[in-house]
Amino acid sequence: MEDRFGIPASAFDDYLMIEKSRSRWLLRRSPHLKSMLSYKVSSWGMKAFQRVGHFIKPTTRVIQVFGTLATRAVVQLGKGQLQCMIDGKDLYIESALENGYVILALEDHVLGMGLLINGRLRLQIRKSDLKPLSPGLDA
Amino acid sequence: MGPLFDSYREIIPDFPAFLESLKVPLPTHLRVNRLKIRPADLIKILSQKGVEVKRSLDSDDGLLLAPDLKSPGSLMEYALGYYHPQALTSCLAAMLLGATPAAFVLDLCASPGGKTSHLAQLMENSGLIMANELYTRRHIPLSHTLGRLGVLNTVITAYPAQEFPLRHRFDFILADVPCSGEGRFRWTTKSSRYEERKARQTLYDLQRRTILRAFDLLNEQGVMVYATCTYNPDENESVIDFLLKHRDAEVLPGELGLAAEPGLGAWERTVYDRRLQRAMRFYPHRVDSVGFFMARVGRR
Numbered sequence: 497m498e499d500r501f502g503i504p505a506s507a508f509d510d511y512l513m514i515e516k517s518r519s520r521w522l523l524r525r526s527p528h529l530k531s532m533l534s535y536k537v538s539s540w541g542m543k544a545f546q547r548v549g550h551f552i553k554p555t556t557r558v559i560q561v562f563g564t565l566a567t568r569a570v571v572q573l574g575k576g577q578l579q580c581m582i583d584g585k586d587l588y589i590e591s592a593l594e595n596g597y598v599i600l601a602l603e604d605h606v607l608g609m610g611l612l613i614n615g616r617l618r619l620q621i622r623k624s625d626l627k628p629l630s631p632g633l634d635a
Numbered sequence: 636m637g638p639l640f641d642s643y644r645e646i647i648p649d650f651p652a653f654l655e656s657l658k659v660p661l662p663t664h665l666r667v668n669r670l671k672i673r674p675a676d677l678i679k680i681l682s683q684k685g686v687e688v689k690r691s692l693d694s695d696d697g698l699l700l701a702p703d704l705k706s707p708g709s710l711m712e713y714a715l716g717y718y719h720p721q722a723l724t725s726c727l728a729a730m731l732l733g734a735t736p737a738a739f740v741l742d743l744c745a746s747p748g749g750k751t752s753h754l755a756q757l758m759e760n761s762g763l764i765m766a767n768e769l770y771t772r773r774h775i776p777l778s779h780t781l782g783r784l785g786v787l788n789t790v791i792t793a794y795p796a797q798e799f800p801l802r803h804r805f806d807f808i809l810a811d812v813p814c815s816g817e818g819r820f821r822w823t824t825k826s827s828r829y830e831e832r833k834a835r836q837t838l839y840d841l842q843r844r845t846i847l848r849a850f851d852l853l854n855e856q857g858v859m860v861y862a863t864c865t866y867n868p869d870e871n872e873s874v875i876d877f878l879l880k881h882r883d884a885e886v887l888p889g890e891l892g893l894a895a896e897p898g899l900g901a902w903e904r905t906v907y908d909r910r911l912q913r914a915m916r917f918y919p920h921r922v923d924s925v926g927f928f929m930a931r932v933g934r935r
Binding site for chain 2 (some may be wrong): 528555
């Protein structure tokens with residue numbers, strides 16, 4: 497997160513990282529946590545990262561929380577560009593960013609993750625979360 | 636409207652107004668998620684989109700009424716976790732519990748997570764919440780709600796609430812138990828039907844066993860809230876009365892700044908413990924929201 501997005505490692509000091517299979521979960525540290533060891537727990541905090549091939553991909557949820565701290569690899573989208581991506585089209589952008597995961601933002605709002613490969617930008621947000629993100633949908 | 640809820644005619648004040656209120660659809664209430672945004676900022680964003688909101692409570696600027704918002708799940712701000720559509724009375728449970736930051740909290744029947752996430756918000760995402768939900772299929776909406784709202788202090792377990800392991804004690808416990816759900820009923824379409832007092836003895840037994848277990852899991856100074864969204868005294872006062880008879884428990888006063896009726900003194904042939912008057916009943920014609928019962932309980 498620090499290397500790619502400039503999110504300082506210290507942002508996670510108050511959290512415990514729990515690795516389970518290909519996923520990593522983030523849970524706020526608490527003195528009560530040792531009590532948890534005697535229970536059968538089905539999920540710990542927020543699913544924060546997932547291993548995809550050789551990469552560790554942040555989830556939409558964790559990037560919506562910590563993405564505001566990012567200083568690089570952030571792509572600011574216009575409403576038209578976001579709608580285009582929600583409609584399933586890839587977006588081509590001119591960017592000096594290296595290939596890899598990027599944070600997608602609309603104005604001040606961190607939306608989630610995108611994948612940038614040779615200027616082609618693809619949404620990395622679950623379909624179920626896409627519809628409300630449509631900037632054209634008001635009340 | 637016929638004999639709908641007719642057996643409650645004597646216990647629900649201004650019964651005709653109560654029946655009239657059931658003809659009106661439930662209004663849309665939003666709880667601002669302070670973990671992600673300040674109420675004033677969300678109100679400004681919504682206003683720019685043409686969504687007018689007003690405060691639901693004088694005492695809390697984070698609970699909003701959005702009278703014209705028919706699909707609160709269709710806005711970008713929903714997907715970003717800036718608010719949660721939640722009945723006003725449902726929000727009162729976490730407020731009545733009064734869980735503090737850094738506390739150890741148990742939510743015994745947590746899915747779909749509205750109240751759990753509200754607890755996390757009131758605790759400023761600190762301490763630890765055990766969100767228990769027996770049915771693992773219900774972990775999906777629970778996880779979705781917690782994730783969307785940016786909750787980071789919660790673990791999920793799947794124990795039967797009435798048999799939750801007695802391994803540790805908690806500072807705060809929310810027992811928002813399975814109930815007949817009468818308080819959610821609105822007579823808004825011709826096909827709206829309600830089978831009055833449909834709850835069966837198995838449900839009453841489950842509620843009694845759950846409240847005993849919740850109380851046994853409570854710290855010496857701990858506080859619990861028992862809540863249902865039903866009017867049925869057999870699921871409300873009778874359960875608290877049962878607890879008072881079987882444990883050294885006390886019904887604690889609570890103040891929410893909203894029109895609440897006191898708990899009942901008697902029902903059919905049963906006279907309840909006088910302390911039940913500190914319990915709260917919320918009716919849709921007094922508070923335009925889901926009907927609820929709540930009692931705040933501690934050790935004597």
